[in-house]
Amino acid sequence: MTELFGTNGVRGTINKDMDTDLALQLGKAIGTWIGKDKEVAIGTDTRASNYMLKNAVSSGLMATGCDVIDLGEVPTPALQFYTKGLADFGVAITASHNPPEFNGIKCVNDDGTELIGWMEEEIEDIYFSKDFDLVGWDEVGKKKSDDALDLYSAAIKEKIDEEAIRKAEPKVILDCANGAGCHLTPYLLRELGCEVVTLNAQPDGFFPGHNSEPIKENLQDLIRLTSETDADLGIAHDGDADRTIFIDEDGGYIHGDRTLTLVAEKLVKENKGGTVVTPVSSSSSVADVVEENGGELIYTAVGSPIVARRMIEENAIFGGEENGGLIFADHQFCRDGSMTAAKIVEMVAKEGKLSDMIEELPQYFLEKRGVECPDELKDPLLERLKEIYSETDHDDTDGLKIYYDEGWVLIRASGTEPKYRIYSEATDEIKAERLADEHQTKVEDILKSI
């Protein structure tokens, strides 16, 4: 973890730890890192502070001789798709699912993937050293505008069986959380042949509908509307529409790991095997369905850029996270909110009720806990845990994952907060709770002793 960049780019509260000075200097640092004469696509979600940050980053980029292509408000995956095809680099101004007072800056490589650790460290070194390669007056970058939405939307349609959707004409309730998804997913789903009813589909950085994290408590209107009408499913995006959460026809909230498992199963079956990549925090149900159908599952550390990069290295067909961030290798190597929505709609059109499909998947129960832990104690704690569990079946890809007969426990430091996270999974709820309780106590005891 670097000082500036977190798990998903640079984030902070507007005019506190995220301001125009930071954005301007970071723009110069990015431009210095990629070199002059590059074309940089820049897009934003719907936050109130977007223009302020976009203009500052753009100024920094132009000062280092890069041209800026302003894509306006777009889902982050649309920016990534555009960058892959038509630019040398991408910058997303977004704080994803964070509250409205936050905003962030995230960088995208020319292949559409997000930057990983060492790349961010190099940019950060330039940022702190202020050793910027500013150009002469006659080399300063220019700015133009372009549209990324049609390009992205058309590419999704090519991957989806439009005819099957037209025939079934599924009724979808779509909650865009007043975020960047407003500009794309309602139109895409209608054009694919769905009957679309929208919620919170006016772009609005005050997030009047609900906070833009698609957790159950924020989706009560969507759940109610989906269950009380004859809708076939409900769909919700986070603020920048790289993640998608689904509600079944009875109003059941479907956790992201269930969707991940469902799509993994389908794609491995269709492909008669293939590699799937997911972080160690994902449900064992993913491994179950992948291996059952002749595929191979690879675990990585937590973080979608890490998953995406590993997918490229392993020539994987699919990957994703338990939070509803799904990555389709035949489309692009990043979390892909509208693509995920279209894929599940296609499955419902072809295969019937979403609740039935979910019910057939292997069933596990997940528990999550948090323990306060000062940053300086994070490493000593992990060392101690590794000593204690050295004889137990374990995996140290990220933190420590300990395997038991009844399930597993993952203990890992939070990348953004002074906290340790404890995840446990088992075949029944009580066992999952017991595993979480026991290991929470263990972590707290160790922290007292060091």
Ligand code: MG
């Ligand atoms: Mg997001």
